[in-house]
Amino acid sequence: MQTLSCTTGQPDHRYFVYIEKGITDLLYEREDVFGDYDHFVLITDKKVGKLHGGKVRRQLQSFNSPVTQITVDQGENSKKLENVQKIVEKMVDVGATRRSVIVALGGGVVGDLAGFCASIYMRGIDVIHLPTTLLAQVDSSIGGKTGVDLESGKNLVGTFHQPKAVIVDPLLLETLPDDILADGMAEVIKYGCISSSKLFVRLLGYEYHEDLLEDMEDIIAKCIQIKINVVEKDEKEGGIRRILNFGHTIGHVIETYFQYEKYTHGEAVAIGMYQITKMSVREGITDQSSLENLKLVLDTYGLPTEMPEMDLDGIKEVLFRDKKIESDILHLCVMPRIGKAEIVKMKREKAMALFQPDLDPIQETTPNA
Numbered sequence: 001m002q003t004l005s006c007t008t009g010q011p012d013h014r015y016f017v018y019i020e021k022g023i024t025d026l027l028y029e030r031e032d033v034f035g036d037y038d039h040f041v042l043i044t045d046k047k048v049g050k051l052h053g054g055k056v057r058r059q060l061q062s063f064n065s066p067v068t069q070i071t072v073d074q075g076e077n078s079k080k081l082e083n084v085q086k087i088v089e090k091m092v093d094v095g096a097t098r099r100s101v102i103v104a105l106g107g108g109v110v111g112d113l114a115g116f117c118a119s120i121y122m123r124g125i126d127v128i129h130l131p132t133t134l135l136a137q138v139d140s141s142i143g144g145k146t147g148v149d150l151e152s153g154k155n156l157v158g159t160f161h162q163p164k165a166v167i168v169d170p171l172l173l174e175t176l177p178d179d180i181l182a183d184g185m186a187e188v189i190k191y192g193c194i195s196s197s198k199l200f201v202r203l204l205g206y207e208y209h210e211d212l213l214e215d216m217e218d219i220i221a222k223c224i225q226i227k228i229n230v231v232e233k234d235e236k237e238g239g240i241r242r243i244l245n246f247g248h249t250i251g252h253v254i255e256t257y258f259q260y261e262k263y264t265h266g267e268a269v270a271i272g273m274y275q276i277t278k279m280s281v282r283e284g285i286t287d288q289s290s291l292e293n294l295k296l297v298l299d300t301y302g303l304p305t306e307m308p309e310m311d312l313d314g315i316k317e318v319l320f321r322d323k324k325i326e327s328d329i330l331h332l333c334v335m336p337r338i339g340k341a342e343i344v345k346m347k348r349e350k351a352m353a354l355f356q357p358d359l360d361p362i363q364e365t366t367p368n369a
């Protein structure tokens with residue numbers, strides 16, 4: 001088992017991330033994590049609940065406190081305020097108190113929704129994440145961001161609420177469909193790009209899916225450690241946390257433009273990472289061989305790189321609604337070489353150049369921003 005610790009700005013808040021194959025079969029042994037609660041509220045989605053909910057619920061019952069399972073539909077559509085209301089009302093009905101805990105069993109959708117409910121129920125109770133997708137294991141369960149979507153956009157309502165613990169079982173990924181695993185691989189590749197050339201090179205070496213899964217415990221631990229290093233320095237995304245957005249600005253536009261139907265998050269981020277790097281090669285920030293290696297690794301995991309055709313008015317509409325664009329400056333993460341990230345600033349009115357390769361967009365670079 002690998003145990004990582006994450007300390008955040010909230011007074012005295014330190015939590016542990018436990019990573020081990022098969023750890024979800026041994027939850028009943030973890031008195032240290034689960035022993036202190038008067039009620040467990042297990043939140044999951046229909047698919048994950050069916051596959052893995054039973055064994056988690058049975059083990060929580062062994063701690064002699066009531067367990068209430070709340071199951072939402074699978075998919076992004078569950079991340080909505082209507083479900084928040086249903087969940088917190090149900091929690092009142094079953095008598096959950098400030099000493100109760102929400103256990104989030106699922107991908108990023110369940111994690112964000114459950115984390116948000118935990119952050120507001122009786123002004124905040126504990127949440128323990130049991131992430132079940134690769135994206136949730138390496139990314140969304142760490143760092144304390146929670147939230148739900150509004151009609152007008154994704155993640156527009158949310159909080160920062162650090163978990164009490166995160167328990168990561170790489171064996172749960174065995175039931176994940178290939179496309180959802182590939183989606184998470186885009187984030188894993190991102191960590192290699194921004195922080196670890198060693199991880200990046202390792203990812204280039206897997207010929208078979210089975211070999212990749214075999215090594216998943218180490219790979220996940222490496223990614224989580226990178227994310228912890230970043231969020232410990234910048235809990236609320238004012239500075240260095242921006243490097244985690246490598247590929248995400250362009251990716252977000254692509255996802256939103258096609259209304260989340262044509263491209264998955266990972267595919268859109270893959271295109272974003274490749275396209276921003278192509279631009280930074282043109283700007284003389286990145287060397288050509290890093291771009292070629294990035295293409296190679298994205299191809300290896302079946303992730304796309306080509307910018308889709310989009311009309312400029314549509315792009316503008318999405319880009320200028322992005323909550324990450326403050327004032328007139330856009331902060332973009334670029335990769336000078338594999339394993340190193342840098343933030344560059346771009347004037348808001350120039351941002352369209354990201355989607356028009358012949359323009360020259362970058363104004364100024366800020367190393368270690």
Ligand SMILES: NC(=O)c1ccc[n+]([C@@H]2O[C@H](COP(=O)([O-])OP(=O)(O)OC[C@H]3O[C@@H](n4cnc5c(N)ncnc54)[C@H](O)[C@@H]3O)[C@@H](O)[C@H]2O)c1
Pocket residue numbers: 045046047048051074075076079106107108109110112132133134135136139140141142143144145146154155172173174175176177180183
């Ligand atoms: N809070 C953060 O920092 C953060 C970061 C990145 C993404 N997110 C959010 O995460 C969400 C996306 O998360 P996701 O990609 O995990 O999607 P998801 O939660 O919708 O899961 C994808 C699908 O996989 C299924 N699934 C989950 N685990 C499974 C398993 N072990 N076996 C079989 N099927 C399984 C789910 O039922 C679902 O159908 C988005 O809402 C995004 O905004 C949050």
